[in-house]
Amino acid sequence: MTSDDSQQDAANEAVGQQLKRARERQGLSIAQIADAQHLRNGVVQAIENGDYAQIDSELFLKGYVRAYAKQVGLDADAIIADLNVELEPARIQKARELEANPLIDIERRRRRKRRIAKLFLLFAALVAIGALVVMFVMPKFTAGQADAELPAETGVMSQPDDALPEDSISIPDDPGSNSGGNNEIQSDLGYLDEAPAAELVGRDVEPEQVVVQPEVSDQVPVVAQTIEPALAQPPVTESSGPVSGVLEIAFTGDCWVQVSDATGDRLASSLQRAGDTLQVAGKPPLKVVIGAVSTVDTIRFQGESVDIRDFPVVNNRSEFTLTI
Numbered sequence: 001m002t003s004d005d006s007q008q009d010a011a012n013e014a015v016g017q018q019l020k021r022a023r024e025r026q027g028l029s030i031a032q033i034a035d036a037q038h039l040r041n042g043v044v045q046a047i048e049n050g051d052y053a054q055i056d057s058e059l060f061l062k063g064y065v066r067a068y069a070k071q072v073g074l075d076a077d078a079i080i081a082d083l084n085v086e087l088e089p090a091r092i093q094k095a096r097e098l099e100a101n102p103l104i105d106i107e108r109r110r111r112r113k114r115r116i117a118k119l120f121l122l123f124a125a126l127v128a129i130g131a132l133v134v135m136f137v138m139p140k141f142t143a144g145q146a147d148a149e150l151p152a153e154t155g156v157m158s159q160p161d162d163a164l165p166e167d168s169i170s171i172p173d174d175p176g177s178n179s180g181g182n183n184e185i186q187s188d189l190g191y192l193d194e195a196p197a198a199e200l201v202g203r204d205v206e207p208e209q210v211v212v213q214p215e216v217s218d219q220v221p222v223v224a225q226t227i228e229p230a231l232a233q234p235p236v237t238e239s240s241g242p243v244s245g246v247l248e249i250a251f252t253g254d255c256w257v258q259v260s261d262a263t264g265d266r267l268a269s270s271l272q273r274a275g276d277t278l279q280v281a282g283k284p285p286l287k288v289v290i291g292a293v294s295t296v297d298t299i300r301f302q303g304e305s306v307d308i309r310d311f312p313v314v315n316n317r318s319e320f321t322l323t324i
Contacts, residue, residue, distance in 0.1 A: 014050050014086060015047075015050070015065060015079055015082050015083045015086055016047050016048040016049055016050045017048070018074065018079065018082070019047065019048060019065070019068050019069060019072060019074070019079070020048040022069075022072035022073060022074050023072050025072075026072055026073070028071075028072070030044050030045060030048075033068060033071065033072075036071055037064065037067050037068065037071070037292075038291075038292040038293070038294050038295070038315075038316035039064065039315065039316070040315045042054065043055065043064065044068070047061075047064060047065060047068065050086075052087070052090070058087065059256070059258075059269055059270075059271075060256050060291060061083075062080055062083065063254070063256045063271045063291070065079060065080065065083055066079070066080060066271070067254055243283075243284065243324060244281045244282060244283065244284075245261075245281065245282060245283070245284035245285070245286050245301065245302060245322065245323070245324055246279070246280075246281045246301070246302055246303070247259060247278075247279070247280050247281070247286055247288070247299075247300075247301050247322065248277065248278070248279050248298075248299070248300045248301075249272075249277070249278045249290075249296060249298070249299050249300075250276075250277045250278075250296075250297040250298045250299075251272045251273070251274060251275070251276050251277070251278075251295050251296060251297060252274055252275075252295050252296075252297045253273075253274045253292065253294070253295030254271060254272070254273055254274065254292065254295060255271070255272050255290060255291055255292040255295040255296065256270075256271050256272075256290075256291035256292065257269070257270065257271075257272055257278060257288070257289065257290055257291070258288075258289040259278075259280050259282075259286055259287070259288050259289075260282075260286070260287045261282030261283045261284070261286055261287075262282070262283045262284060262285055262286075263282075263283055265282065267280040267281075267282045267286070268280050274295070284322065284323045284324045285321045285322060285323035285324075286301075286321065286322045286323075287319070287320075287321050288318075288319070288320055288321070288322060289317075289318075289319045290308075290317065290318045290319075291316075291317055292316055292317075293308060293313050293316050293317065293318050294316055296308055301322045302324060306322065308320075
């Protein structure tokens, strides 16, 4: 058998068998692998047998397999790629089971109804905004245009109706006159009102016959209104937001960590390396799952040190809750 055939056979093997063969070539036992990875012997045995249901989650499984492959000298990325291919049928089966679950269908309908309700509320809000614009903004805009055009239309002022026409005032007959005739004296009061004093000099008009009418202004006096300054309102302070719990964990080796907040949101779920420091913040209490307790250097919560020995540890794995 050639080397190419042996490599192809190795690639076709299950991930657990590849790890097992590499372990046997190096003369290592299952207990030695488990001690180095801070795992139970049953977990290592389940990985080699392909019984992945014994692992808590796919994330932890990949972390265990990656560390196992590095320990026995295999290419960790290639092993993880083979593991993804091996896990694909299980993923498809799980998706089909979820689709067949009536609870999933009910939840999907609820989500659809919520989306429709949100769209309806958005449409109603847009209609309300449009109605407010038509009711309040458009009348003001129309009134502004009318005010702008008003001076041009009213620029020419009409003459007062009570202006006296020419030849409308006559002087009655003087009873002491020798001639006895009617001597009419025509007076142009309109001309006298508007003519300057210089033009009146030399005209045959007696002082008592000149009647100067006071000017009448058509402008309406404007009453200035004093607007009182608004009372100073006290500043409104916004209420502070919800308290957030801050967690900081330092590591001295590879460790798998999962942190969730009080709302159920997953703040962290990853594999940490030696020298890494995980910093997360969320609504307390925070639920923490540590896969390798021995690799934890320090834990600080809200700036204070936390002793992990205060929490139960089973097979180098610990689950605990931190609250303020």
